[in-house]
Amino acid sequence: MSDKANSEAKPKNGSGEILMELKGISLRFGGVLAISDVSFDIKEGEIRAIIGPNGAGKSSMLNVISGFYHPQEGEIWFRGERRPSMRPHRVAAQGIARTFQNIALFKRMTTLDNIMTGRMTLMKSSFAAQALWWGPAEREETEHREKAERIIDFLGIQAIRKIPVGTLPYGLQKRVELGRALAAEPKLLLLDEPMAGMNVEEKEDMSRFILDVNDEFGTTIALIEHDMGVVMDISDRIVVMDYGKKIGDGRPAEIRNNQHVIDAYLGVAH
Amino acid sequence: MLYREAGEFRTSYPDDSQTFPIAFDKFRYYAILAVLFVGVPFIVNDYWANAVLVPVLVWSIAALGLNILTGYCGQISLGTGGFMAVGAYSCYKLMTAFPDLNVVFCIFLSGFVTALVGIVFGVPSLRIKGFYLAVATLAAQFFLVWLFNGVPWFYNYSASGQITVPERTVFGIAVTGPYTEPWAKYLICMFFVFVLAWLARNLTRSSVGRSWMAIRDMDIAAEIIGVNPLKAKLQAFAVSSFFVGISGALFFSVYLGAVEASEAFGINQSFLVLFMVIIGGLGSIFGSFAGAAFIVLLPVLLKNLLVGRLSWPTDIATNSEFIIVGALIIFFLIVEPHGLAHLARLFKEKLRLWPFPH
Numbered sequence: 001m002s003d004k005a006n007s008e009a010k011p012k013n014g015s016g017e018i019l020m021e022l023k024g025i026s027l028r029f030g031g032v033l034a035i036s037d038v039s040f041d042i043k044e045g046e047i048r049a050i051i052g053p054n055g056a057g058k059s060s061m062l063n064v065i066s067g068f069y070h071p072q073e074g075e076i077w078f079r080g081e082r083r084p085s086m087r088p089h090r091v092a093a094q095g096i097a098r099t100f101q102n103i104a105l106f107k108r109m110t111t112l113d114n115i116m117t118g119r120m121t122l123m124k125s126s127f128a129a130q131a132l133w134w135g136p137a138e139r140e141e142t143e144h145r146e147k148a149e150r151i152i153d154f155l156g157i158q159a160i161r162k163i164p165v166g167t168l169p170y171g172l173q174k175r176v177e178l179g180r181a182l183a184a185e186p187k188l189l190l191l192d193e194p195m196a197g198m199n200v201e202e203k204e205d206m207s208r209f210i211l212d213v214n215d216e217f218g219t220t221i222a223l224i225e226h227d228m229g230v231v232m233d234i235s236d237r238i239v240v241m242d243y244g245k246k247i248g249d250g251r252p253a254e255i256r257n258n259q260h261v262i263d264a265y266l267g268v269a270h
Numbered sequence: 271m272l273y274r275e276a277g278e279f280r281t282s283y284p285d286d287s288q289t290f291p292i293a294f295d296k297f298r299y300y301a302i303l304a305v306l307f308v309g310v311p312f313i314v315n316d317y318w319a320n321a322v323l324v325p326v327l328v329w330s331i332a333a334l335g336l337n338i339l340t341g342y343c344g345q346i347s348l349g350t351g352g353f354m355a356v357g358a359y360s361c362y363k364l365m366t367a368f369p370d371l372n373v374v375f376c377i378f379l380s381g382f383v384t385a386l387v388g389i390v391f392g393v394p395s396l397r398i399k400g401f402y403l404a405v406a407t408l409a410a411q412f413f414l415v416w417l418f419n420g421v422p423w424f425y426n427y428s429a430s431g432q433i434t435v436p437e438r439t440v441f442g443i444a445v446t447g448p449y450t451e452p453w454a455k456y457l458i459c460m461f462f463v464f465v466l467a468w469l470a471r472n473l474t475r476s477s478v479g480r481s482w483m484a485i486r487d488m489d490i491a492a493e494i495i496g497v498n499p500l501k502a503k504l505q506a507f508a509v510s511s512f513f514v515g516i517s518g519a520l521f522f523s524v525y526l527g528a529v530e531a532s533e534a535f536g537i538n539q540s541f542l543v544l545f546m547v548i549i550g551g552l553g554s555i556f557g558s559f560a561g562a563a564f565i566v567l568l569p570v571l572l573k574n575l576l577v578g579r580l581s582w583p584t585d586i587a588t589n590s591e592f593i594i595v596g597a598l599i600i601f602f603l604i605v606e607p608h609g610l611a612h613l614a615r616l617f618k619e620k621l622r623l624w625p626f627p628h
Contacts, residue, residue: 066494067494068490068494087493087498088493088494089493089494089495089496089497089498089499091494092493092494092495092496093496097495098494100491104488104490104491104494105487105488105491106483106484106486106487106488106491106492107487107488108483108486108487108553109480109483109484109487113480113483116477116480117477117480117481117483117484117492117495117497118495119477120477120480120481120484120495120496120497121495121496123477125476125477127478127505130472130473130476130477130478131469131472131473131478132469132472133472133475133476137476138284141283141287141476141477142282142283142284142287145283145286145287146283149283180495181495184495184496
């Protein structure tokens with residue numbers, strides 16, 4: 001991981017074109033203001049972390065990006081176009097995939113089926129062709145199976161290909177969930193606490209996968225994580241939130257020395 | 271060690287995604303098909319066709335349909351009886367309105383009509399889930415049966431309120447009406463079972479089926495990764511109703527010949543099909559067949575045993591039948607809550623290692 005920490009100067013990450021821009025996002029649940037006027041951007045090819053204490057509005061932010069919540073105010077710009085308020089499955093079709101804080105896999109389906117389901121938005125054959133297992137449908141299935149197998153190889157989960165994911169241990173489930181999100185070949189990958197509840201080795205593995213995804217596929221990643229060591233090591237830029245507001249934004253070194261951030265995490269002397 | 275997978279190498283993805291990737295399974299499947307299509311028609315008699323084979327086949331189709339909806343897509347429905355009635359009555363209307371139309375087309379068309387009705391009654395599923403959805407589909411059950419009893423147009427203004435199937439032939443052989451040979455009844459049902467099971471298998475192994483299962487297992491995540499819940503749920507309702515409608519059409523035209531909506535397609539039938547699916551195994555095509563066979567054949571078997579062998583008085587036998595069937599259902603659900611299909615899988619696992627324990 002250390003090589004990455006030194007690579008902040010690497011031109012590719014964090015200096016590319018803006019992939020997604022969030023402008024003045026405010027989200028209310030009744031009288032509760034979950035996010036208040038937060039703006040930041042995500043650049044092509046970078047690893048962007050969102051951090052903050054519990055209840056800061058990080059997950060809500062991710063839910064806004066993936067179309068699950070619709071903010072009352074603010075604009076979301078994706079790939080140079082303003083995104084109208086849309087249902088999550090339409091957001092997915094635009095190339096945004098995500099994982100969940102509490103694993104949200106399809107428990108009774110196999111690993112392979114979970115990953116194949118991740119490719120849902122890329123599969124085009126008609127209902128009738130699928131019902132008849134007609135030439136094009138079968139060919140499409142095979143093509144996508146090849147792509148899915150590549151992800152299975154990448155994550156090293158060949159042995160659990162045909163096992164229902166509900167029976168797998170936690171660490172592997174997290175890995176399968178990453179695979180399912182990767183299967184969609186997303187432009188933007190959102191990871192909600194990818195390392196929650198993992199031991200050190202599992203965290204290292206997961207960090208490695210995240211860096212590899214970013215390096216090999218050039219996928220832009222936005223992630224929420226509580227492990228500061230990991231966040232500081234792998235991310236290119238960090239947004240810090242507290243009580244629904246943005247209190248810091250910048251490279252890990254800047255964040256580390258930001259007084260607001262230190263106050264938010266350690267408390268302020270009164 | 272009777273059943274082994276060793277030495278089976280699959281080197282391409284199409285090979286691996288076959289229904290029966292193991293050679294032994296495949297040949298056994300072909301052998302069973304050959305016996306069912308070529309062997310059985312020659313030996314089947316009136317009793318076997320009417321009391322055993324035809325009801326099992328017809329109910330299997332209904333169970334397959336409900337299994338697609340409940341087992342694969344996770345939407346509970348108690349409207350199966352009502353949808354079977356739609357199939358039966360549309361089949362009747364089509365057969366009487368277009369006497370020249372081949373009965374096979376009539377039956378398929380009634381499936382499509384039922385699919386449309388199913389989509390309409392599936393709309394509440396977009397908002398409500400679980401038990402509440404079951405209650406909503408219950409409305410379909412009562413409304414549809416009421417409709418077919420209450421509007422004389424559906425039974426062509428017949429005095430009895432019943433619908434009676436006209437005689438129709440396929441390739442010059444009667445398949446409906448009182449003069450149908452048992453083997454013809456059996457074969458036409460077998461044809462539909464074969465085609466529909468094949469369709470069900472194809473749908474459940476492709477992306478349509480995966481979208482259903484995704485909705486079943488975690489609907490929020492499914493939507494986030496790109497499954498359109500509206501489309502997936504309504505598709506499931508449509509396909510399920512298509513199957514159930516065909517089952518109803520066959521139930522009326524081939525099996526019974528004359529039906530009356532509230533008697534033949536009451537709430538009892540809805541529960542019966544639900545039991546078949548639960549006992550057979552949710553989310554399993556084999557389970558649909560196993561469940562249908564279990565529910566249909568158990569009473570027949572008990573009757574033969576109690577009255578035929580043990581020569582109990584008929585009334586006592588009939589009542590004990592209910593008790594025994596009920597007890598067996600409870601027994602099975604406790605011993606194997608995942609259904610007969612899971613039991614079969616466990617048996618296969620054991621057989622793989624037999625005679626060794628591990």
